[in-house]
Amino acid sequence: MYAADLDKAHLQTENAVFLLDESADFNEQLCRDTARVCLNITIFGKELNLTIGFLDVPIRICDIIPVAQAICDKIISTTLASAESLGLHIPCKKGCNLCCKNLIPLSVAEALWLNEEISRMPGYEQKVLHRSIEFARRKLLATKPPDFSEKNSKQDVSNWYAGLNLTCPFLAENMCDIYKSRPLACREHIVTGTRHCDGTNAQNTQVLKPSVSVLEAVAQLCREFEENQTDAIMLPIAMEWAESVKSTESKTYYMSHLLGRLVEILEQQAGMGQG
DSSP: OOOSOGGGGOSSTTOOEEEEETTOOOOHHHHTTOEEEEEEEEETTEEEEEEEEEOOOEEOGGGGHHHHHHHHHHHHHHHHHHHHHTTOOOOOOTTOOGGGGSOOEEOHHHHHHHHHHHHTSOHHHHHHHHHHHHHHHHHHHTSOOOOOSTTSOHHHHHHHHHTTTOOOTTEETTEETTGGGOOHHHHHOOEESSSSOSTTSGGGOEEOOOSSOHHHHHHHHHHHHHOOOOOOEEHHHHHHHHHHHGGGOOOOEEHHHHHHHHHHHHHHHHHHHHO
16 A cells, blocks of 8 residues: 655645555556656665656656655655664654754755745744744854855864754744654754763764765755755755745756656665665
8 A cells, every 4th residue: 555645745736746665556547647766775774665656747846845855754764763673772752852953954945845835834823933033044144154165064064053052943842843844954863872862961872874865865956957056055044045036946847857866866875875
């Protein structure tokens, strides 16, 4: 039977995307109008085989994000299962928010998509989120950043951001206000080690980096299709950036081109990880 949550399937009202496990029965009657692409990768020794069905219609690059999230969730689920089979403890749980002060990068496509998601929320929720985002944006821009040159590693930039002690604008009462729509960077952040992950024993934890990154794959997709060399946008300024460019965001591509290339990039990542 179908393995994916069809609620994640809607890119636009008329577009359906769904994932199936390798063992799933493909309902030809239901899917006769859909195209398919297969993702086959190995994650920490476990095989992940997905068939992705979709309607091959023109979409904007930001419309790829829901299916990217669904693929990411499958990859992370496989990663967690592999880690636990090796005896690693994953302390991440509901209410844990230590990582919510980390630098959260968004790809171009994700920034545009998240901005649209917020714009569809009820007015009061939008107002609360925009107030939090504006507070974080002002605090970020009021602090002189390091020289963002090639000599600075990603870790240097992350350390600078951590020093701001800036909590994610979407965090409220120790819970994520946009959990179902949370960024790919948040989905891919996995910690192993201590029984309880908090500020008193964070030194006993280690970040478990997935062997493939959907965040990086989407960023590469944006560079290739949109010719946009912006690798990532910091979350507090991402909504302002998305508003400034959304009037020019009108290019469309067939789903088969975007999704097919996304799968290729992920399989290339997995191949390099095994090399």
